[in-house]
Amino acid sequence: MGECGAPGDVNSNVLLAPSTGDAQLDKAVWQWLSWDKNQKTKEQIESLLQNGKHKELRARLCCRLTFGTAGLRSAMGAGFCYINDLTVIQSTQGIYKYLERCFSDFKQRGFVVGYDTRGQVTSNCSSKKLAKLTAAVLLAKDVPVYFFSTYVPTPFVPYAVQQLNAVAGVMITASHNRKEDNGYKVYWENGAQITSPHDKEIIKCIEECVEPWNGSWNENLVDTSPLRQDPLKKICDCYMEDLKKICYYRELNVQTALKFVHTSFHGVGHDYVQLAFKAFGFQPPIPVPEQKDPDPDFSTVKCPNPEEGESVLELSLRLAEKESAKVVVATDPDADRLAVAEQQENGCWKVFTGNELAALFGWWMFSCWKENCSEDADVKNVYMLATTVSSKILRAIALKEGFHFEETLPGFKWIGSRVKNLLDNGKEVLFAFEESIGFMCGTSVLDKDGVSAAVVVAEMATYLEGKNLSLAQKLIEIYETYGYHISKTSYFLCYDPPTIKRIFERLRNFDAPQSYPKLCGIYNILHVRDVTTGYDSSQPNKISVLPVSKSSQMITFTFQNGCVATLRTSGTEPKIKYYAEMCALPEQSDRNVLEEELRKLIEALIENFLEPDKNGLIWRSA
Numbered sequence: 001m002g003e004c005g006a007p008g009d010v011n012s013n014v015l016l017a018p019s020t021g022d023a024q025l026d027k028a029v030w031q032w033l034s035w036d037k038n039q040k041t042k043e044q045i046e047s048l049l050q051n052g053k054h055k056e057l058r059a060r061l062c063c064r065l066t067f068g069t070a071g072l073r074s075a076m077g078a079g080f081c082y083i084n085d086l087t088v089i090q091s092t093q094g095i096y097k098y099l100e101r102c103f104s105d106f107k108q109r110g111f112v113v114g115y116d117t118r119g120q121v122t123s124n125c126s127s128k129k130l131a132k133l134t135a136a137v138l139l140a141k142d143v144p145v146y147f148f149s150t151y152v153p154t155p156f157v158p159y160a161v162q163q164l165n166a167v168a169g170v171m172i173t174a175s176h177n178r179k180e181d182n183g184y185k186v187y188w189e190n191g192a193q194i195t196s197p198h199d200k201e202i203i204k205c206i207e208e209c210v211e212p213w214n215g216s217w218n219e220n221l222v223d224t225s226p227l228r229q230d231p232l233k234k235i236c237d238c239y240m241e242d243l244k245k246i247c248y249y250r251e252l253n254v255q256t257a258l259k260f261v262h263t264s265f266h267g268v269g270h271d272y273v274q275l276a277f278k279a280f281g282f283q284p285p286i287p288v289p290e291q292k293d294p295d296p297d298f299s300t301v302k303c304p305n306p307e308e309g310e311s312v313l314e315l316s317l318r319l320a321e322k323e324s325a326k327v328v329v330a331t332d333p334d335a336d337r338l339a340v341a342e343q344q345e346n347g348c349w350k351v352f353t354g355n356e357l358a359a360l361f362g363w364w365m366f367s368c369w370k371e372n373c374s375e376d377a378d379v380k381n382v383y384m385l386a387t388t389v390s391s392k393i394l395r396a397i398a399l400k401e402g403f404h405f406e407e408t409l410p411g412f413k414w415i416g417s418r419v420k421n422l423l424d425n426g427k428e429v430l431f432a433f434e435e436s437i438g439f440m441c442g443t444s445v446l447d448k449d450g451v452s453a454a455v456v457v458a459e460m461a462t463y464l465e466g467k468n469l470s471l472a473q474k475l476i477e478i479y480e481t482y483g484y485h486i487s488k489t490s491y492f493l494c495y496d497p498p499t500i501k502r503i504f505e506r507l508r509n510f511d512a513p514q515s516y517p518k519l520c521g522i523y524n525i526l527h528v529r530d531v532t533t534g535y536d537s538s539q540p541n542k543i544s545v546l547p548v549s550k551s552s553q554m555i556t557f558t559f560q561n562g563c564v565a566t567l568r569t570s571g572t573e574p575k576i577k578y579y580a581e582m583c584a585l586p587e588q589s590d591r592n593v594l595e596e597e598l599r600k601l602i603e604a605l606i607e608n609f610l611e612p613d614k615n616g617l618i619w620r621s622a
Helices: 023-035 039-050 056-063 087-101 127-139 154-163 198-208 232-246 249-254 269-279 306-311 314-323 354-372 393-401 414-426 449-468 471-482 497-508 592-611
Strands: 072-075 111-115 146-147 170-173 181-188 260-263 327-331 338-343 349-351 382-387 404-408 428-435 438-442 485-493 523-530 554-559 563-569 575-583
Touching: 023 039, 023 056, 023 382, 039 056, 087 127, 087 181, 087 198, 087 592, 111 127, 111 154, 127 146, 127 170, 127 181, 154 181, 154 232, 154 269, 170 269, 170 338, 170 414, 181 198, 181 349, 232 269, 249 449, 260 269, 260 314, 260 449, 269 327, 269 449, 306 314, 306 349, 314 327, 314 338, 327 449, 338 449, 338 471, 338 485, 354 382, 354 428, 354 438, 354 449, 354 471, 382 414, 393 404, 393 471, 404 414, 414 438, 414 554, 438 449, 449 471, 485 592, 497 554, 497 563, 497 592, 563 592
Parallel strands: 111 146, 111 170, 260 327, 382 404, 382 428
Antiparallel strands: 072 181, 170 181, 327 338, 338 349, 428 438, 485 575, 523 554, 554 563, 563 575
């Protein structure tokens, strides 16, 4: 949407609202009050207007949602840059317009709509209601809609798009974000999240049709239209059947005495993880009763993100101790990501990082492939992928075992698209991941999937128990075989976009204009890659191999001591993230030395490049 609202005539039926003294803002206010049929969000704008809160009105009405690493995501509430009934209708109208242009068979193939269990009473906004409005826009235009009759894991939407041969799909979710947020995730016909140029073209189409069409507000169409189908049973059954393709030790699973605890973090995961364990022959995992059922307030955790570690896994760990369960699996609220904890011999719990889990998954998926592949199978046809800010452990395994490893930009949308491309070219993809506990085991779903990852971890733990090994012990074996990869990922909160821009611009003009730093404290920098500008000093032509991504900030430093560190902005939250990893050769096996070196380098990185005190950055709470 352009500055302050959008093109289009204002409905003359709207009562003349008090002027703000700013013609553009007045127009945006009038548009909102004439178009919004949600009484709660309409009243929010009216209240701001009556109270003369023009600055907040401008913040809410004079910018528009844009596609980040996970689609559209923002707080629920009134305004063109928030998630609400009106912005979801506008977004879907734009998508309709774009899909009509791209697919002559759009009205034969249809569209998939799924949703999680988020909601906000003060805005009369819920994921299910937003999903119904998404469906209404399309049904009113005679598009068949596969609308799930209940909440589903996010991976069910891309899976359904492919299974049902739909042209696209939308999942209403904000995944693991704070409870105030919601989002709108778009999948293309290939089953992967949309990437450029689709996202930019959809935004253009949204701007061209911001006024709600006749029928767009009719959320009851989902219950009355003959064009609406419920794909729940078919998709759930097919998904669980496909899952068996990556089950290799069913007999062990049936017999094991190992017990597992599962928490679904007040989200959608419980029923589906239970079914996945059943598909693999396991007894159902023990659910955490306080977190089993959906709760949009996420009332037992300070934040609904299992990546935060032991502090948010408290209830599951205590239940596991009580039940003598050695392994805890935690799916995030939309069940596309997975955290894992294992009780160690000393009684303490180890919560694995995303990078550590990836080392285990990478070893497991390749071992199972090797054990089960046909005699004429070619290891050179096998691929694994990771985002560029994730651990390089798969690269080390690939070099030793002979398969291919590839990197993508951050965000699973890039992985999904690349995997589809590889599959279309006859390649075999075993596993892909991003360090923020997002895993893709197999290729039934071209997105991260916490449901399949949870049951694969259970099978891995069961197999290892038969060898008298824990997951943690196997992880050490993997590092000793392929080289230690010690990583640390964390973040600072920054609510001021100009400050973020200033931090990154300083790095691009460090000692002189257009000159990147050559040192970080005492550490020599070997190479710099800036994906925002497309620069890479390690390439002969100085041009980055990864595509340019101007919409977000990301600079990677390769140090002389073997450390790789990346600073980037989050695509979904007000964060500056840092990722650092020491990649050692197998013969460098002194973990303590590597950890100390990494710790010192991160300190230097924060102090010299981020300057948190000077820039008012808020440290991640422990």
